[in-house]
Amino acid sequence: MSSSVFMEKLDNGLSIFLKEIHSAPIISCWNWYRVGSRLEKKGYTGLSHWVEHMQFKGTKKFSGVYMDRIIAREGGLWNAFTHLDWTTYYETLPANKIDIALDFESERMQNSTFDEIEFESERTVILSEKEGKENDPLSRLSTNVTRSAFEYHPYRNEVIGEEEDLKRIKRDDLYAHYRNHYQPSNALIALAGDFETDIIFEKIRKLYDPIPSNYIHNENILPEHTIQRKEEIEIHGPGDTTFMQIAYRSPAASDPDFFAYTILDSILTGPASLNMFGGGGTSNKTSRLYQNLVEKEFAVSVYGGLQATIDPHLYEITVIIHPEKKPEIVLDRIDIEINRLISSRVKRKEVEKAIKQATALFSYGLENITNQAFWLGYSEMFAKYDWFINYIDHLKAIRIEDIQRVAQKYLNPDHRVVGLYIPEKDQEVQV
Amino acid sequence: MSSDTINWKHLPGENNVSRFVLPNGIIVLCKPDFNSPSIVISGFLHGGSIQDPGDKLGLASFTSYALMRGTVFRNVKQIYNDLESIGASFGFGASVQTTSFGGKCLSEDLPLLMKTLTESLLYPVFPVTQVRKLKTQIISGLQQREQDTGEVASLRFDEILFPNHPYGRPEDGYVETVQRISQKDLINFHKRTYGPKGMVIVFAGSIEIQRANDLVYEALGGWENMDWQPPPEVPYYSPLSETVEEFIPVEGKYQMDLIMGCHGPARLSDDYLAASIGNNILGQFGMMGRIGNEVREKSGLAYYASTSLNSWMQGGSWEITAGINPINYKKATEIIINELIRFVDEPVNDEELEDAKSSYIGSLPLSVESNNGVASAILRMERFGLGLDYLQKFPENIEKISKQDIQNTAQKYINPKKLAIISAGPRSSEKN
Numbered sequence: 001m002s003s004s005v006f007m008e009k010l011d012n013g014l015s016i017f018l019k020e021i022h023s024a025p026i027i028s029c030w031n032w033y034r035v036g037s038r039l040e041k042k043g044y045t046g047l048s049h050w051v052e053h054m055q056f057k058g059t060k061k062f063s064g065v066y067m068d069r070i071i072a073r074e075g076g077l078w079n080a081f082t083h084l085d086w087t088t089y090y091e092t093l094p095a096n097k098i099d100i101a102l103d104f105e106s107e108r109m110q111n112s113t114f115d116e117i118e119f120e121s122e123r124t125v126i127l128s129e130k131e132g133k134e135n136d137p138l139s140r141l142s143t144n145v146t147r148s149a150f151e152y153h154p155y156r157n158e159v160i161g162e163e164e165d166l167k168r169i170k171r172d173d174l175y176a177h178y179r180n181h182y183q184p185s186n187a188l189i190a191l192a193g194d195f196e197t198d199i200i201f202e203k204i205r206k207l208y209d210p211i212p213s214n215y216i217h218n219e220n221i222l223p224e225h226t227i228q229r230k231e232e233i234e235i236h237g238p239g240d241t242t243f244m245q246i247a248y249r250s251p252a253a254s255d256p257d258f259f260a261y262t263i264l265d266s267i268l269t270g271p272a273s274l275n276m277f278g279g280g281g282t283s284n285k286t287s288r289l290y291q292n293l294v295e296k297e298f299a300v301s302v303y304g305g306l307q308a309t310i311d312p313h314l315y316e317i318t319v320i321i322h323p324e325k326k327p328e329i330v331l332d333r334i335d336i337e338i339n340r341l342i343s344s345r346v347k348r349k350e351v352e353k354a355i356k357q358a359t360a361l362f363s364y365g366l367e368n369i370t371n372q373a374f375w376l377g378y379s380e381m382f383a384k385y386d387w388f389i390n391y392i393d394h395l396k397a398i399r400i401e402d403i404q405r406v407a408q409k410y411l412n413p414d415h416r417v418v419g420l421y422i423p424e425k426d427q428e429v430q431v
Numbered sequence: 432m433s434s435d436t437i438n439w440k441h442l443p444g445e446n447n448v449s450r451f452v453l454p455n456g457i458i459v460l461c462k463p464d465f466n467s468p469s470i471v472i473s474g475f476l477h478g479g480s481i482q483d484p485g486d487k488l489g490l491a492s493f494t495s496y497a498l499m500r501g502t503v504f505r506n507v508k509q510i511y512n513d514l515e516s517i518g519a520s521f522g523f524g525a526s527v528q529t530t531s532f533g534g535k536c537l538s539e540d541l542p543l544l545m546k547t548l549t550e551s552l553l554y555p556v557f558p559v560t561q562v563r564k565l566k567t568q569i570i571s572g573l574q575q576r577e578q579d580t581g582e583v584a585s586l587r588f589d590e591i592l593f594p595n596h597p598y599g600r601p602e603d604g605y606v607e608t609v610q611r612i613s614q615k616d617l618i619n620f621h622k623r624t625y626g627p628k629g630m631v632i633v634f635a636g637s638i639e640i641q642r643a644n645d646l647v648y649e650a651l652g653g654w655e656n657m658d659w660q661p662p663p664e665v666p667y668y669s670p671l672s673e674t675v676e677e678f679i680p681v682e683g684k685y686q687m688d689l690i691m692g693c694h695g696p697a698r699l700s701d702d703y704l705a706a707s708i709g710n711n712i713l714g715q716f717g718m719m720g721r722i723g724n725e726v727r728e729k730s731g732l733a734y735y736a737s738t739s740l741n742s743w744m745q746g747g748s749w750e751i752t753a754g755i756n757p758i759n760y761k762k763a764t765e766i767i768i769n770e771l772i773r774f775v776d777e778p779v780n781d782e783e784l785e786d787a788k789s790s791y792i793g794s795l796p797l798s799v800e801s802n803n804g805v806a807s808a809i810l811r812m813e814r815f816g817l818g819l820d821y822l823q824k825f826p827e828n829i830e831k832i833s834k835q836d837i838q839n840t841a842q843k844y845i846n847p848k849k850l851a852i853i854s855a856g857p858r859s860s861e862k863n
Contacts, residue, residue, distance in 0.1 A: 023466040024441070024800055056718070064728075068717035073786040075793020094793060121731035124756075129734035131686035132754045135580055135856075238683035240574040271518065282520045285511035295508075297564060300571040320571060353516045360518025360537055366467045367636075367801040 005376065005385065006197045012213040013185025016204055017376040017385065019192040021369055027193030028092040028373035029101040031109070032381060035181035036085045037159045038221065038310065044169060046161015047177040049082040050126060054174065055089065056080070057118040059104075059111040064118075067104050074100065077370075082159055085310045086381040092370045095194040099203065105189070106207035109182055119171045127167075130160050137237055137421045138318065141245050145419035148231050149247045149314055153224040183215040184208060190376035193369050223311040225249065227415040234420045242321040243421040244330060248410050250315040253308035253382040259394040260402040261306055261315065261410065266354035267346055267403070268337065269304030269317060273361045274391070282357060288337050289317070298325045298333055310382050315410065327420055341407040345400050355395050362392060442799060443808050444823040449640040453652050456628035460809050461643040462635050464802065470538045470636030472521075472548070473806040475529040475814065478624030481597040481662050487612050489604020491525035493569060494620045498523050499547070500561035503554040507561055510550075513543055521547050527597045528662050528744060529814070530625070533806075538637035541646065548632075549650040552625060557617045566609060573606045580681050581688040581754070583855040588690040591675050591851040592748055596668045626659030627651060631813050635806040665745035670694060671849045679855040687757045687856030691767055693845055695740050695747035698815045702843065704828060705836035706740055706749070711787040712779050712837070713770070714738025714751060721774070722751055725766050732759045732766075744815070749844055757859035764852060771847040778834040792826045 006018040058064040076093035091101035133139045150156035251257045270284020293299035304317040365371045379388035451459045480491040521534030576582045593599030634643040696702040714722040719737035726736035736753035
């Protein structure tokens with residue numbers, strides 16, 4: 001990041017991050033809440049995501065149709081995302097229209113109505129969204145692998161929620177979830193773009209300062225540091241393609257091991273971009289697994305990655321198996337490469353390449369104001385903003401022996417889940 | 432947004448985009464922007480799937496994907512090692528009339544991207560082993576496509592709308608047609624269809640204009656291809672004579688994808704802007720316009736329901752898509768047809784028109800926020816001969832569109848009694 005970031009906290013606990021960028025007459029505004037599927041209890045999965053949907057349905061002051069219309073007619077973008085650890089709402093607008101975003105977001109932090117009819121209508125919309133996900137074999141496989149990789153941690157649940165929960169949840173369950181978590185001290189507002197910090201801060205203060213906060217942080221979530229046992233699961237479905245997904249435990253983003261793991265992933269399966277908006281990536285054809293699996297015609301494609309999360313999550317390697325090869329042979333070859341990482345040090349050249357790749361992908365993200373605003377808040381959801389600022393320096397500080405140590409610690413074949421999607425052409429689905 | 436609140440001179444246009452034509456016909460366009468240290472290259476050549484033999488559909492795409500699998504100077508591993516070592520990307524693809532390319536890198540690494548472009552275009556060798564591996568990958572992708580309800584519906588929709596026509600055939604081909612393609616086919620296709628005449632290269636990002644022109648001149652200024660055959664004209668197609676309604680079962684799925692629609696205007700048609708604004712009102716504005724409002728917001732029948740206008744050189748399609756539970760099929764199609772009848776029979780109202788115009792104009796700065804967005808905008812202006820002043824004149828052209836223009840266009844293209852209605856997914860009894 002080039003220019004400095006203004007950070008302030010209001011008396012009610014709301015964190016404010018502002019970054020002036022004057023390259024285009026645009027401002028992107030993000031409102032983050034520290035609530036996602038991680039905070040959902042059994043029987044009530046999907047609450048956070050459903051709340052996110054309802055936030056577009058209207059408040060005491062503004063109807064959903066009105067908000068949508070006003071942003072659209074200015075040529076603006078707005079949307080929201082619900083994740084494991086957080087929910088976020090953003091608007092990118094012409095700079096002189098940013099008051100619209102501030103008005104709407106401060107209003108829906110506290111005054112969304114959760115109309116009963118809208119709530120019921122949205123139930124079928126979300127069930128439809130879930131059905132769309134389940135059409136995808138890889139999505140189904142990933143859901144099953146993730147569930148098997150956690151014994152008790154809420155990360156085992158789908159963000160969208162279980163079907164039976166989605167059919168049972170009542171409007172008041174949803175509203176209570178909203179009121180509990182949508183409070184200034186559980187939120188962060190981040191803006192980047194063409195503004196003057198003093199002026200925009202004053203606007204934010206005026207709108208958000210009167211919102212009271214009585215948020216009680218009563219999280220009692222035990223992290224799951226290891227996958228308890230070796231597990232192999234198989235699901236069956238239509239098609240011609242065999243998919244394999246292997247999940248190992250990954251550390252929390254705030255854990256120093258996360259950065260060595262990122263380099264390890266880059267060497268094993270290729271670099272992954274951190275940017276959510278724009279940027280772009282690079283291919284992974286020179287990664288170790290691509291060379292060993294795809295070039296040797298054991299697989300059609302391979303990729304991997306880990307997510308930045310509060311608690312330990314998963315490092316996943318996904319493979320499309322070559323039609324003429326057996327999955328167990330492919331798994332053997334993957335294990336050979338994993339063992340290579342565990343038993344011998346990687347080359348300095350490979351680490352330097354991974355760092356150069358990360359630096360380039362990081363730079364691509366700077367083109368886009370929406371992406372820069374996203375990063376202001378995102379890193380605060382699982383660590384601190386410094387995590388992002390120092391990201392490249394952290395990678396550069398990784399020693400070769402760190403990568404081997406991380407491989408030994410996490411890539412243990414006795415503590416992983418191997419999932420297979422076996423195609424059954426013209427047959428009914430069996431799970 | 433009123434047009435006076437945007438600095439239109441900031442948008443890509445005659446005042447900030449250079450255009451330079453090499454003696455061999457290559458057109459170089461450049462918009463410098465030094466706000467980030469990266470640069471995007473994007474462009475196309477004339478030649479594409481319209482030149483695919485009927486029994487080898489997918490040849491143009493296959494050829495384009497294979498260009499970087501080995502050249503006279505470097506093998507595939509060296510090519511990708513050079514790119515990946517610096518975090519750069521580069522790739523090719525084909526559509527009906529063009530073969531496109533694009534990539535991104537830090538500006539200091541631009542010579543490598545130019546080297547990759549030049550070697551791939553002029554000196555590909557299509558190694559047999561790489562062709563075999565690539566074929567397996569393409570076929571795997573096509574097999575996955577057969578399981579994607581949206582793709583299955585979309586393929587059939589195009590076939591119905593454009594029977595025996597280049598717009599109705601998939602650029603990636605079918606499993607059986609790709610199976611037939613050999614290394615020799617790729618070599619011959621490359622020899623016949625890759626040439627510099629009319630080729631366009633756009634640079635957007637951290638580069639001076641003179642450097643961009645010099646780089647292209649040095650790398651590709653001497654390229655000639657005496658064997659080059661320009662792509663043929665896109666043939667005429669007939670309008671739909673009646674509604675065609677088809678359901679394609681895809682077993683083991685949970686959601687149905689629905690595509691409905693008809694032909695739309697070509698990109699250079701006088702109807703294009705009116706159709707675009709009308710389309711915005713019908714199924715784009717805010718949460719997917721009138722269609723989204725009726726199907727998703729009011730009825731809760733779908734996670735998505737929207738419209739799109741796809742306009743090409745010689746024609747186009749006007750599509751409504753939705754993802755629904757199969758038990759809601761009848762209800763959803765009825766709602767959509769009723770909205771089409773309303774769209775054709777009644778003029779849009781003043782508020783809708785003003786909202787759509789404002790949205791179109793206001794979204795321009797956001798669409799060119801990144802180097803990719805800038806390169807795409809310049810490429811479109813060049814591809815369709817819109818003129819480099821197109822974006823800067825866009826607001827005044829949009830303002831001229833009237834309610835009557837939109838209704839006339841709707842009536843010209845949309846006949847609610849002559850639609851293609853294609854769905855793919857589970858049978859309604861399968862899921863419920």
